[in-house]
Amino acid sequence: MKEQLLEKIKNKEIVVGVVGLGYVGLPLAVEKAKAGFKTIGFDIQPEKVEMVNSGHNYIGDVIDDDLKEIVDTGMLKATSDFSFVKDVDFIAICVPTPLDIHQQPDISYVRSSTEAIAKYLTKGTMVVLESTTYPGTTEELLKPILESSGLKCGEDFYLGFSPERVDPGNKQYKTKNTPKVVGAIGDDAREVIAAMYRAVLDGDVHEVSSPAVAEMEKILENTYRNINIGLANELAMLCNRMGIDYWEVVDAAKTKPYGFQPFYPGPGLGGHCIPLDPYYLSWKAREYGFHTSMIESSMMVNDKMPEYCIERAMTILNREKKSLNGSKVLVLGVAYKKNVDDYRESPAIKVIELLKANGAQADFYDPYISSYRYKGSIYNGIERLDAETVSSYDLVLITTGHTNLDYGMVQKNAKIIFDTRNATQDLACRDNIEVL
Ligand code: SAJ
Numbered sequence: 001m002k003e004q005l006l007e008k009i010k011n012k013e014i015v016v017g018v019v020g021l022g023y024v025g026l027p028l029a030v031e032k033a034k035a036g037f038k039t040i041g042f043d044i045q046p047e048k049v050e051m052v053n054s055g056h057n058y059i060g061d062v063i064d065d066d067l068k069e070i071v072d073t074g075m076l077k078a079t080s081d082f083s084f085v086k087d088v089d090f091i092a093i094c095v096p097t098p099l100d101i102h103q104q105p106d107i108s109y110v111r112s113s114t115e116a117i118a119k120y121l122t123k124g125t126m127v128v129l130e131s132t133t134y135p136g137t138t139e140e141l142l143k144p145i146l147e148s149s150g151l152k153c154g155e156d157f158y159l160g161f162s163p164e165r166v167d168p169g170n171k172q173y174k175t176k177n178t179p180k181v182v183g184a185i186g187d188d189a190r191e192v193i194a195a196m197y198r199a200v201l202d203g204d205v206h207e208v209s210s211p212a213v214a215e216m217e218k219i220l221e222n223t224y225r226n227i228n229i230g231l232a233n234e235l236a237m238l239c240n241r242m243g244i245d246y247w248e249v250v251d252a253a254k255t256k257p258y259g260f261q262p263f264y265p266g267p268g269l270g271g272h273c274i275p276l277d278p279y280y281l282s283w284k285a286r287e288y289g290f291h292t293s294m295i296e297s298s299m300m301v302n303d304k305m306p307e308y309c310i311e312r313a314m315t316i317l318n319r320e321k322k323s324l325n326g327s328k329v330l331v332l333g334v335a336y337k338k339n340v341d342d343y344r345e346s347p348a349i350k351v352i353e354l355l356k357a358n359g360a361q362a363d364f365y366d367p368y369i370s371s372y373r374y375k376g377s378i379y380n381g382i383e384r385l386d387a388e389t390v391s392s393y394d395l396v397l398i399t400t401g402h403t404n405l406d407y408g409m410v411q412k413n414a415k416i417i418f419d420t421r422n423a424t425q426d427l428a429c430r431d432n433i434e435v436l
Pocket of ligand 1: 167225269
């Protein structure tokens, strides 16, 4: 099997499957097809299948023309019919790994995708999980499901884990040039799966001894960010109490050319990875009687940031002899981080809800997001951001630091600005600006 697959990779005869056509799966499918491998994209959402098959791109990190070309040339097609799994030689699973309402891992998308694959799995197939998950998922969950097909892992099919590393909106690092880690069950599996990624990606492919090592390294990457952001948030709150500008402190600390990476405070932790992934580890750790105290501590700080922003807004309005209750507040940015159109787990939305709960009239403007859905309701932003609009609010609250906003105009016309992202850092006149 190994030699046959290595030959097929070399001759670009491998048929590739990608399950999940989101911000991870679609860029991966596009890169595989661009590298000359016929690719089938699988997704349970008919609208995604329809958009891909009509060459209509919906992922910011994918180039529209690239998608159109590989669809027009037949190198990529999308389907919801998993029976086509019988035609693939390599299949990557790129489905969400969210948390349920009790902050426990919801592995159901991975499980159902694997079950769908197992039904049509054929000999000589490489199966790779890319979704971020707890160490042990590949061997403990995927392997038995796939072997229920009657095929034997390591003999009839290869199984591995290779964590996605997609930083939405990152202009420098994309799927093609970001180094990739690969772990698999068995040396042959690891060699063949790594060869498959090397045939497509420009970045280094780093092989590790097991899927668990690869699963754990990805969780380490994101837990590292979570905890350092928690540290930044905690020190920002302390510095405010001490009358020290934490943003200036970080700028000074990052002059150290080694051993320090800057992290910045904010209104909370958003996105579908950093706030969630560490909980996959703390959940699994309890199986071993282990408590990941630093993750819990960091998340206590991060989860408190929306409320802390409300406290600060109250203090700022109070100085103007105004109460939050009855004030008009304009929230700038609902995306979970700057220059993206994604508002999943966005702290800005939690801030808006808290403003309303305290009796404020909270409107928002986001250049990338005109409306958002929250708990079954749709919320529309204000149409445009102009001097008259800005001046009509008691407080402007910057929650996402989009770089395409005219902060100079906002500063000139706002009564007062609470900037939780230091987005106004380049403005000379800051007398009506307060930072987190
Ligand atoms: N944030 C801060 N302060 C910081 C950095 C980030 O408050 O100093 C906030 C952001 O505003 C955002 C959240 O944390 O709400 C997460 O931001 P992020 O920069 O970690 O970006 P994500 O979640 O879009 O993507 C991350 C990837 N980003 C980077 O490495 C820069 C990467 O960790 C993973 O590839 C990706 O998660 C993933 O899919 O796991």
